[in-house]
Amino acid sequence: xxxxxxxKFNEKxxxxxxxxxxxxxxxxxxxxxxxxxxxxxxxxxxxxxxxEKGALRAYTVDENMxxxxxxxxxxxxxxxxxFSYLTAEPATYNIDSLEDAELVLITRxxxxxxxxxxxxxxxYIRLLITGAYIxxxxxxxxxxxxxxxxRYTRFTDTYPAIAQRVPQHMIASYLGLTPETLSRIRKKMxxxx
Amino acid sequence: xxxxxxxKFNEKxxxxxxxxxxxxxxxxxxxxxxxxxxxxxxxxxxxxxxxEKGALRAYTVDENMxxxxxxxxxxxxxxxxxFSYLTAEPATYNIDSLEDAELVLITRxxxxxxxxxxxxxxxYIRLLITGAYIxxxxxxxxxxxxxxxxRYTRFTDTYPAIAQRVPQHMIASYLGLTPETLSRIRKKMxxxx
DNA sequence: TTTCTCCCTTGATAAATGTCAAGGTTCTTT
DNA sequence: AAAGAACCTTGACATTTATCAAGGGAGAAA
Numbered sequence: 001x002x003x004x005x006x007x008k009f010n011e012k013x014x015x016x017x018x019x020x021x022x023x024x025x026x027x028x029x030x031x032x033x034x035x036x037x038x039x040x041x042x043x044x045x046x047x048x049x050x051x052e053k054g055a056l057r058a059y060t061v062d063e064n065m066x067x068x069x070x071x072x073x074x075x076x077x078x079x080x081x082x083f084s085y086l087t088a089e090p091a092t093y094n095i096d097s098l099e100d101a102e103l104v105l106i107t108r109x110x111x112x113x114x115x116x117x118x119x120x121x122x123x124y125i126r127l128l129i130t131g132a133y134i135x136x137x138x139x140x141x142x143x144x145x146x147x148x149x150x151r152y153t154r155f156t157d158t159y160p161a162i163a164q165r166v167p168q169h170m171i172a173s174y175l176g177l178t179p180e181t182l183s184r185i186r187k188k189m190x191x192x193x
Numbered sequence: 194x195x196x197x198x199x200x201k202f203n204e205k206x207x208x209x210x211x212x213x214x215x216x217x218x219x220x221x222x223x224x225x226x227x228x229x230x231x232x233x234x235x236x237x238x239x240x241x242x243x244x245e246k247g248a249l250r251a252y253t254v255d256e257n258m259x260x261x262x263x264x265x266x267x268x269x270x271x272x273x274x275x276f277s278y279l280t281a282e283p284a285t286y287n288i289d290s291l292e293d294a295e296l297v298l299i300t301r302x303x304x305x306x307x308x309x310x311x312x313x314x315x316x317y318i319r320l321l322i323t324g325a326y327i328x329x330x331x332x333x334x335x336x337x338x339x340x341x342x343x344r345y346t347r348f349t350d351t352y353p354a355i356a357q358r359v360p361q362h363m364i365a366s367y368l369g370l371t372p373e374t375l376s377r378i379r380k381k382m383x384x385x386x
Numbered sequence: 387t388t389t390c391t392c393c394c395t396t397g398a399t400a401a402a403t404g405t406c407a408a409g410g411t412t413c414t415t416t
Numbered sequence: 417a418a419a420g421a422a423c424c425t426t427g428a429c430a431t432t433t434a435t436c437a438a439g440g441g442a443g444a445a446a
Contacts, residue, residue: 060334066338068334068337068338069337070333070334082323082326082327082330083327083330086323119312122316126315126318126319126322129319129322129323129326130279130322132326133275133322133325133329134276136330136333137263137275140263140329140332141253141261141263143336143337143369144261144336144366144367144368144369145253145255145369148433167392167393167394168393168394169393169394173337174337175337176336176337177433177434178433178434178435179394179395180394180395180396180434181433181434184396184433187395340402341403360422361423361424362422362423362424370403370404371403371404371405372423372424373403373404373405373424373426374402374403374404376424376425376426377403377426380425380426
Protein backbone atom coordinates (compact mmCIF):
# COMPACT_ATOMS: atom_id res chain seq x y z
CA UNK A 1 0.00 0.00 0.00
CA UNK A 2 1.07 3.59 -0.78
CA UNK A 3 3.60 2.27 -3.32
CA UNK A 4 2.80 4.82 -5.98
CA UNK A 5 2.54 7.62 -3.47
CA UNK A 6 6.03 7.04 -2.14
CA UNK A 7 7.44 6.39 -5.57
CA LYS A 8 6.28 9.83 -6.68
CA PHE A 9 7.33 11.41 -3.40
CA ASN A 10 10.84 10.01 -3.81
CA GLU A 11 11.03 11.32 -7.35
CA LYS A 12 10.56 14.80 -5.92
CA UNK A 13 12.40 14.42 -2.60
CA UNK A 14 14.40 11.33 -1.66
CA UNK A 15 13.31 9.80 1.65
CA UNK A 16 15.19 7.49 3.97
CA UNK A 17 13.30 4.36 5.04
CA UNK A 18 12.85 5.88 8.48
CA UNK A 19 11.43 9.10 7.10
CA UNK A 20 9.10 7.10 4.95
CA UNK A 21 7.80 5.22 7.98
CA UNK A 22 7.33 8.45 9.88
CA UNK A 23 5.28 9.91 7.07
CA UNK A 24 3.27 6.74 6.51
CA UNK A 25 1.67 7.17 9.91
CA UNK A 26 -0.11 10.27 8.72
CA UNK A 27 -1.64 8.75 5.61
CA UNK A 28 -5.14 7.36 5.30
CA UNK A 29 -6.19 4.91 2.58
CA UNK A 30 -9.60 5.25 1.05
CA UNK A 31 -11.55 3.41 -1.61
CA UNK A 32 -14.16 5.13 -3.69
CA UNK A 33 -16.81 3.62 -5.93
CA UNK A 34 -17.54 5.02 -9.34
CA UNK A 35 -19.77 8.13 -9.10
CA UNK A 36 -19.13 8.45 -5.39
CA UNK A 37 -18.36 11.89 -3.98
CA UNK A 38 -15.09 12.67 -2.29
CA UNK A 39 -16.20 16.23 -1.66
CA UNK A 40 -19.43 18.14 -2.15
CA UNK A 41 -19.74 21.87 -2.65
CA UNK A 42 -20.49 23.53 0.68
CA UNK A 43 -18.70 20.95 2.78
CA UNK A 44 -15.21 21.65 4.08
CA UNK A 45 -12.48 19.84 2.16
CA UNK A 46 -10.91 17.63 4.79
CA UNK A 47 -8.07 16.09 2.83
CA UNK A 48 -5.79 16.11 -0.17
CA UNK A 49 -6.23 12.94 -2.20
CA UNK A 50 -3.42 11.21 -4.05
CA UNK A 51 -4.75 8.78 -6.67
CA GLU A 52 -3.21 5.31 -6.42
CA LYS A 53 -5.77 3.92 -8.84
CA GLY A 54 -8.77 5.26 -10.69
CA ALA A 55 -9.88 8.59 -12.10
CA LEU A 56 -11.57 11.57 -10.44
CA ARG A 57 -12.68 15.03 -11.37
CA ALA A 58 -13.19 18.35 -9.59
CA TYR A 59 -15.96 20.54 -10.96
CA THR A 60 -18.34 23.37 -10.31
CA VAL A 61 -22.04 23.45 -11.08
CA ASP A 62 -23.49 26.72 -12.34
CA GLU A 63 -27.01 28.17 -11.96
CA ASN A 64 -28.17 26.25 -15.08
CA MET A 65 -26.93 22.97 -13.62
CA UNK A 66 -24.07 22.83 -16.11
CA UNK A 67 -20.92 21.21 -14.81
CA UNK A 68 -17.54 22.81 -15.43
CA UNK A 69 -14.55 20.60 -14.90
CA UNK A 70 -11.68 22.24 -13.07
CA UNK A 71 -9.39 19.25 -12.95
CA UNK A 72 -9.04 15.59 -13.78
CA UNK A 73 -6.88 13.31 -11.67
CA UNK A 74 -5.69 9.84 -12.61
CA UNK A 75 -3.00 7.61 -11.12
CA UNK A 76 -0.20 9.54 -9.39
CA UNK A 77 -2.05 12.85 -9.48
CA UNK A 78 -3.35 14.75 -6.50
CA UNK A 79 -6.75 16.38 -6.19
CA UNK A 80 -8.54 18.59 -3.67
CA UNK A 81 -10.23 21.93 -3.18
CA UNK A 82 -7.04 23.53 -1.95
CA PHE A 83 -8.61 26.77 -0.78
CA SER A 84 -11.21 24.99 1.31
CA TYR A 85 -8.58 22.55 2.59
CA LEU A 86 -6.24 25.29 3.78
CA THR A 87 -8.82 27.72 5.15
CA ALA A 88 -11.58 25.34 6.30
CA GLU A 89 -14.05 27.50 4.34
CA PRO A 90 -16.87 25.70 2.51
CA ALA A 91 -15.73 24.09 -0.73
CA THR A 92 -16.73 25.62 -4.05
CA TYR A 93 -15.90 22.46 -5.97
CA ASN A 94 -17.35 18.99 -6.10
CA ILE A 95 -15.01 16.06 -6.43
CA ASP A 96 -16.24 12.66 -7.50
CA SER A 97 -14.98 9.44 -8.92
CA LEU A 98 -15.23 8.47 -12.59
CA GLU A 99 -14.12 4.89 -11.86
CA ASP A 100 -13.66 2.76 -8.78
CA ALA A 101 -10.63 4.34 -7.13
CA GLU A 102 -8.02 3.90 -4.43
CA LEU A 103 -6.78 7.04 -2.76
CA VAL A 104 -4.21 8.12 -0.23
CA LEU A 105 -5.59 10.91 1.92
CA ILE A 106 -3.71 13.50 3.91
CA THR A 107 -6.03 15.22 6.34
CA ARG A 108 -5.49 18.83 7.29
CA UNK A 109 -4.22 17.97 10.75
CA UNK A 110 -1.82 15.41 9.27
CA UNK A 111 -0.70 18.01 6.75
CA UNK A 112 0.01 20.54 9.47
CA UNK A 113 1.85 18.03 11.57
CA UNK A 114 3.93 16.88 8.62
CA UNK A 115 4.81 20.48 7.75
CA UNK A 116 5.94 21.02 11.35
CA UNK A 117 8.00 17.86 11.70
CA UNK A 118 9.18 16.77 8.25
CA UNK A 119 11.06 19.38 6.24
CA UNK A 120 11.02 17.09 3.22
CA UNK A 121 7.27 17.07 3.29
CA UNK A 122 7.21 20.83 2.89
CA UNK A 123 9.55 20.48 -0.07
CA TYR A 124 7.31 17.81 -1.55
CA ILE A 125 4.26 20.04 -1.24
CA ARG A 126 6.12 23.02 -2.64
CA LEU A 127 7.18 21.06 -5.71
CA LEU A 128 3.76 19.52 -6.09
CA ILE A 129 2.00 22.86 -6.12
CA THR A 130 4.64 24.46 -8.31
CA GLY A 131 4.12 21.80 -10.94
CA ALA A 132 0.35 22.18 -10.71
CA TYR A 133 0.68 25.93 -11.03
CA ILE A 134 2.80 25.71 -14.16
CA UNK A 135 0.41 23.22 -15.77
CA UNK A 136 -2.55 25.41 -14.91
CA UNK A 137 -0.92 28.49 -16.38
CA UNK A 138 -0.46 26.64 -19.64
CA UNK A 139 -4.04 25.53 -19.68
CA UNK A 140 -5.21 29.06 -19.06
CA UNK A 141 -2.93 30.39 -21.75
CA UNK A 142 -4.39 27.89 -24.18
CA UNK A 143 -7.89 28.88 -23.12
CA UNK A 144 -7.51 32.59 -23.70
CA UNK A 145 -5.41 32.37 -26.85
CA UNK A 146 -6.48 29.33 -28.86
CA UNK A 147 -9.70 28.46 -30.68
CA UNK A 148 -11.64 25.39 -29.60
CA UNK A 149 -10.11 22.91 -32.00
CA UNK A 150 -6.56 23.76 -31.01
CA ARG A 151 -7.47 23.57 -27.35
CA TYR A 152 -8.87 20.11 -27.93
CA THR A 153 -5.78 19.00 -29.81
CA ARG A 154 -3.55 20.36 -27.10
CA PHE A 155 -5.54 18.45 -24.51
CA THR A 156 -5.40 15.11 -26.29
CA ASP A 157 -1.70 15.60 -27.01
CA THR A 158 -0.88 16.61 -23.46
CA TYR A 159 -3.10 14.09 -21.68
CA PRO A 160 -3.70 11.14 -24.03
CA ALA A 161 -4.32 8.80 -21.10
CA ILE A 162 -7.12 11.00 -19.80
CA ALA A 163 -8.58 11.63 -23.24
CA GLN A 164 -9.05 7.89 -23.68
CA ARG A 165 -10.57 7.31 -20.29
CA VAL A 166 -13.17 9.99 -19.72
CA PRO A 167 -16.43 10.66 -21.60
CA GLN A 168 -16.23 13.26 -24.34
CA HIS A 169 -18.75 15.56 -22.78
CA MET A 170 -16.42 15.90 -19.80
CA ILE A 171 -13.55 16.87 -22.03
CA ALA A 172 -15.86 19.45 -23.58
CA SER A 173 -16.65 20.74 -20.10
CA TYR A 174 -12.95 20.87 -19.23
CA LEU A 175 -12.27 22.90 -22.36
CA GLY A 176 -15.18 25.26 -21.77
CA LEU A 177 -17.29 23.94 -24.67
CA THR A 178 -20.68 22.30 -25.02
CA PRO A 179 -20.73 18.60 -25.89
CA GLU A 180 -22.36 19.42 -29.24
CA THR A 181 -19.59 21.78 -30.21
CA LEU A 182 -16.88 19.27 -29.37
CA SER A 183 -18.71 16.58 -31.30
CA ARG A 184 -18.80 18.84 -34.38
CA ILE A 185 -15.15 19.76 -34.02
CA ARG A 186 -14.20 16.10 -33.94
CA LYS A 187 -16.32 15.45 -37.00
CA LYS A 188 -14.57 18.21 -38.93
CA MET A 189 -11.17 16.90 -37.88
CA UNK A 190 -12.10 13.38 -38.97
CA UNK A 191 -13.37 14.61 -42.33
CA UNK A 192 -10.14 16.46 -43.00
CA UNK A 193 -8.00 13.30 -42.96
CA UNK B 194 14.63 49.64 0.35
CA UNK B 195 12.80 46.29 0.24
CA UNK B 196 10.24 47.62 2.75
CA UNK B 197 7.23 46.24 0.95
CA UNK B 198 8.97 42.96 0.17
CA UNK B 199 9.72 42.27 3.81
CA UNK B 200 6.36 43.51 4.95
CA LYS B 201 4.68 40.92 2.73
CA PHE B 202 7.22 38.26 3.65
CA ASN B 203 6.52 38.81 7.33
CA GLU B 204 2.79 38.56 6.74
CA LYS B 205 3.40 35.04 5.45
CA UNK B 206 6.30 33.99 7.69
CA UNK B 207 7.58 36.11 10.58
CA UNK B 208 11.31 36.83 10.37
CA UNK B 209 13.72 37.84 13.08
CA UNK B 210 15.85 40.91 12.29
CA UNK B 211 18.84 38.63 11.82
CA UNK B 212 17.03 36.38 9.38
CA UNK B 213 15.89 39.42 7.49
CA UNK B 214 19.47 40.63 7.14
CA UNK B 215 20.59 37.20 5.98
CA UNK B 216 17.95 37.16 3.29
CA UNK B 217 18.54 40.75 2.23
CA UNK B 218 21.98 39.79 0.96
CA UNK B 219 20.41 37.68 -1.75
CA UNK B 220 18.10 40.36 -3.12
CA UNK B 221 18.82 42.61 -6.09
CA UNK B 222 17.01 45.91 -6.64
CA UNK B 223 16.11 46.88 -10.18
CA UNK B 224 14.37 49.83 -11.79
CA UNK B 225 12.47 49.45 -15.01
CA UNK B 226 11.20 52.16 -17.35
CA UNK B 227 7.72 52.01 -18.81
CA UNK B 228 7.61 49.62 -21.80
CA UNK B 229 10.96 48.11 -20.88
CA UNK B 230 11.30 44.33 -20.97
CA UNK B 231 12.13 42.32 -17.90
CA UNK B 232 12.06 39.12 -19.92
CA UNK B 233 11.71 38.28 -23.59
CA UNK B 234 10.39 35.04 -25.02
CA UNK B 235 13.28 32.75 -25.84
CA UNK B 236 15.60 34.10 -23.16
CA UNK B 237 15.99 32.21 -19.91
CA UNK B 238 14.11 33.76 -16.99
CA UNK B 239 16.88 34.66 -14.58
CA UNK B 240 14.84 35.95 -11.65
CA UNK B 241 11.57 36.22 -9.83
CA UNK B 242 10.50 39.85 -9.56
CA UNK B 243 8.64 41.29 -6.58
CA UNK B 244 6.98 44.60 -7.44
CA GLU B 245 7.80 47.38 -4.94
CA LYS B 246 6.31 50.00 -7.23
CA GLY B 247 4.77 50.04 -10.69
CA ALA B 248 2.83 47.61 -12.87
CA LEU B 249 3.99 44.79 -15.14
CA ARG B 250 2.45 42.13 -17.30
CA ALA B 251 3.44 38.68 -18.55
CA TYR B 252 2.11 37.74 -21.97
CA THR B 253 2.49 35.52 -24.99
CA VAL B 254 2.43 36.61 -28.62
CA ASP B 255 0.70 34.29 -31.09
CA GLU B 256 1.37 33.73 -34.78
CA ASN B 257 -0.91 36.69 -35.70
CA MET B 258 1.04 38.97 -33.38
CA UNK B 259 -1.82 39.11 -30.92
CA UNK B 260 -0.78 39.47 -27.32
CA UNK B 261 -2.40 37.31 -24.62
CA UNK B 262 -1.90 38.48 -21.08
CA UNK B 263 -1.11 35.71 -18.63
CA UNK B 264 -0.69 37.87 -15.57
CA UNK B 265 -0.65 41.42 -14.28
CA UNK B 266 1.52 42.38 -11.32
CA UNK B 267 1.24 45.56 -9.30
CA UNK B 268 2.70 46.54 -5.93
CA UNK B 269 3.35 43.56 -3.61
CA UNK B 270 2.81 40.97 -6.36
CA UNK B 271 5.44 38.69 -7.81
CA UNK B 272 5.95 37.94 -11.49
CA UNK B 273 8.15 35.62 -13.53
CA UNK B 274 8.12 32.80 -16.06
CA UNK B 275 8.29 30.17 -13.36
CA PHE B 276 8.91 27.22 -15.65
CA SER B 277 11.82 28.91 -17.38
CA TYR B 278 13.14 30.14 -14.03
CA LEU B 279 13.16 26.70 -12.47
CA THR B 280 14.35 24.68 -15.45
CA ALA B 281 16.54 27.23 -17.27
CA GLU B 282 14.61 26.43 -20.46
CA PRO B 283 13.83 29.33 -22.83
CA ALA B 284 10.93 31.44 -21.65
CA THR B 285 7.58 31.24 -23.41
CA TYR B 286 6.37 34.50 -21.91
CA ASN B 287 7.37 38.11 -22.31
CA ILE B 288 7.34 40.35 -19.27
CA ASP B 289 7.39 44.11 -19.58
CA SER B 290 6.60 47.17 -17.60
CA LEU B 291 3.38 49.17 -17.97
CA GLU B 292 4.74 52.00 -15.80
CA ASP B 293 8.11 52.98 -14.41
CA ALA B 294 8.73 50.30 -11.81
CA GLU B 295 10.92 49.31 -8.89
CA LEU B 296 11.51 45.62 -8.43
CA VAL B 297 13.18 43.24 -6.02
CA LEU B 298 14.81 40.40 -7.90
CA ILE B 299 15.71 36.95 -6.65
CA THR B 300 18.04 35.23 -9.07
CA ARG B 301 17.95 31.48 -9.49
CA UNK B 302 21.22 30.97 -7.66
CA UNK B 303 19.99 33.19 -4.81
CA UNK B 304 16.74 31.21 -4.77
CA UNK B 305 18.58 27.91 -4.52
CA UNK B 306 20.87 29.18 -1.82
CA UNK B 307 17.96 30.57 0.17
CA UNK B 308 16.08 27.28 -0.12
CA UNK B 309 19.16 25.48 1.19
CA UNK B 310 19.88 27.79 4.09
CA UNK B 311 16.64 29.50 5.15
CA UNK B 312 13.74 27.20 5.97
CA UNK B 313 11.44 30.19 6.26
CA UNK B 314 12.22 31.10 2.70
CA UNK B 315 10.90 27.77 1.53
CA UNK B 316 7.75 28.35 3.52
CA TYR B 317 7.41 31.81 2.00
CA ILE B 318 7.73 30.41 -1.51
CA ARG B 319 5.31 27.59 -0.77
CA LEU B 320 2.68 30.01 0.48
CA LEU B 321 3.32 32.41 -2.38
CA ILE B 322 2.80 29.76 -5.01
CA THR B 323 -0.16 28.25 -3.21
CA GLY B 324 -1.90 31.61 -3.24
CA ALA B 325 -1.08 32.11 -6.91
CA TYR B 326 -2.39 28.65 -7.71
CA ILE B 327 -5.70 29.23 -5.98
CA UNK B 328 -6.16 32.59 -7.72
CA UNK B 329 -5.33 31.04 -11.07
CA UNK B 330 -7.78 28.22 -10.56
CA UNK B 331 -10.52 30.75 -9.95
CA UNK B 332 -9.62 32.67 -13.05
CA UNK B 333 -9.69 29.51 -15.09
CA UNK B 334 -13.01 28.50 -13.62
CA UNK B 335 -14.43 31.88 -14.57
CA UNK B 336 -12.99 31.53 -18.06
CA UNK B 337 -14.54 28.17 -18.82
CA UNK B 338 -17.87 28.77 -17.12
CA UNK B 339 -18.83 32.42 -17.49
CA UNK B 340 -19.76 34.54 -20.50
CA UNK B 341 -17.63 37.55 -21.36
CA UNK B 342 -19.59 40.15 -19.45
CA UNK B 343 -19.51 38.21 -16.21
CA ARG B 344 -15.80 37.55 -16.60
CA TYR B 345 -15.25 41.25 -17.01
CA THR B 346 -17.35 42.07 -13.96
CA ARG B 347 -15.51 39.50 -11.92
CA PHE B 348 -12.21 41.00 -12.98
CA THR B 349 -13.11 44.57 -12.10
CA ASP B 350 -14.61 43.43 -8.79
CA THR B 351 -11.63 41.27 -7.89
CA TYR B 352 -8.90 43.62 -9.09
CA PRO B 353 -10.30 47.16 -9.07
CA ALA B 354 -6.82 48.64 -8.65
CA ILE B 355 -5.60 46.93 -11.80
CA ALA B 356 -8.76 47.68 -13.76
CA GLN B 357 -8.19 51.38 -13.18
CA ARG B 358 -4.53 51.34 -14.07
CA VAL B 359 -4.14 49.33 -17.24
CA PRO B 360 -5.49 50.04 -20.75
CA GLN B 361 -8.78 48.40 -21.63
CA HIS B 362 -7.38 46.42 -24.50
CA MET B 363 -5.05 44.67 -22.05
CA ILE B 364 -7.98 43.72 -19.85
CA ALA B 365 -9.64 42.34 -22.98
CA SER B 366 -6.51 40.35 -23.70
CA TYR B 367 -6.40 39.06 -20.13
CA LEU B 368 -10.01 37.93 -20.42
CA GLY B 369 -9.49 36.28 -23.80
CA LEU B 370 -11.53 38.86 -25.74
CA THR B 371 -10.85 41.31 -28.53
CA PRO B 372 -10.74 45.01 -27.62
CA GLU B 373 -13.81 45.61 -29.78
CA THR B 374 -15.85 43.03 -27.93
CA LEU B 375 -14.92 44.45 -24.54
CA SER B 376 -15.76 47.94 -25.74
CA ARG B 377 -19.21 46.78 -26.80
CA ILE B 378 -19.78 44.93 -23.55
CA ARG B 379 -18.97 48.06 -21.61
CA LYS B 380 -21.33 50.06 -23.77
CA LYS B 381 -24.18 47.65 -23.11
CA MET B 382 -23.47 47.71 -19.38
CA UNK B 383 -23.49 51.51 -19.38
CA UNK B 384 -26.76 51.64 -21.32
CA UNK B 385 -28.44 49.33 -18.84
CA UNK B 386 -28.04 51.76 -15.96
C1' DT C 387 -33.53 -10.51 -22.73
C1' DT C 388 -35.56 -6.29 -21.86
C1' DT C 389 -35.35 -1.92 -20.02
C1' DC C 390 -33.10 2.01 -18.81
C1' DT C 391 -29.40 5.31 -18.55
C1' DC C 392 -25.79 7.58 -20.39
C1' DC C 393 -23.53 9.21 -24.15
C1' DC C 394 -22.80 10.80 -28.75
C1' DT C 395 -24.42 12.75 -32.99
C1' DT C 396 -26.98 15.73 -36.16
C1' DG C 397 -30.02 19.49 -37.77
C1' DA C 398 -32.03 24.05 -37.47
C1' DT C 399 -31.63 28.29 -35.53
C1' DA C 400 -30.05 31.93 -32.31
C1' DA C 401 -26.57 34.32 -29.84
C1' DA C 402 -21.94 35.63 -28.96
C1' DT C 403 -17.69 36.94 -30.53
C1' DG C 404 -14.26 38.04 -34.11
C1' DT C 405 -12.58 40.64 -38.23
C1' DC C 406 -11.89 44.51 -41.04
C1' DA C 407 -12.19 49.29 -41.65
C1' DA C 408 -12.65 53.96 -40.30
C1' DG C 409 -12.68 57.99 -37.31
C1' DG C 410 -11.81 60.49 -33.21
C1' DT C 411 -9.53 61.43 -28.71
C1' DT C 412 -5.81 61.78 -25.65
C1' DC C 413 -1.21 61.59 -24.50
C1' DT C 414 3.64 61.61 -25.74
C1' DT C 415 7.37 63.01 -28.34
C1' DT C 416 9.60 66.09 -31.29
C1' DA D 417 2.76 73.91 -31.41
C1' DA D 418 2.89 70.09 -34.45
C1' DA D 419 3.35 65.32 -35.38
C1' DG D 420 2.90 60.80 -34.09
C1' DA D 421 1.50 56.96 -31.39
C1' DA D 422 -1.62 54.54 -28.60
C1' DC D 423 -6.15 53.81 -27.41
C1' DC D 424 -11.15 53.56 -27.69
C1' DT D 425 -15.33 53.40 -30.26
C1' DT D 426 -18.56 52.19 -33.91
C1' DG D 427 -20.44 49.94 -38.10
C1' DA D 428 -20.95 46.14 -41.33
C1' DC D 429 -20.27 41.60 -41.85
C1' DA D 430 -18.27 36.79 -41.09
C1' DT D 431 -17.34 33.09 -38.10
C1' DT D 432 -17.70 30.53 -34.07
C1' DT D 433 -20.22 28.64 -30.53
C1' DA D 434 -24.57 27.78 -27.95
C1' DT D 435 -29.30 26.27 -27.62
C1' DC D 436 -33.11 23.36 -28.47
C1' DA D 437 -34.85 19.20 -30.20
C1' DA D 438 -34.61 14.58 -31.77
C1' DG D 439 -32.81 10.01 -32.48
C1' DG D 440 -29.70 6.10 -32.11
C1' DG D 441 -26.18 3.10 -29.96
C1' DA D 442 -23.70 0.95 -26.19
C1' DG D 443 -23.43 -0.66 -21.82
C1' DA D 444 -25.48 -1.34 -17.09
C1' DA D 445 -29.24 -2.91 -14.38
C1' DA D 446 -33.43 -5.44 -13.79
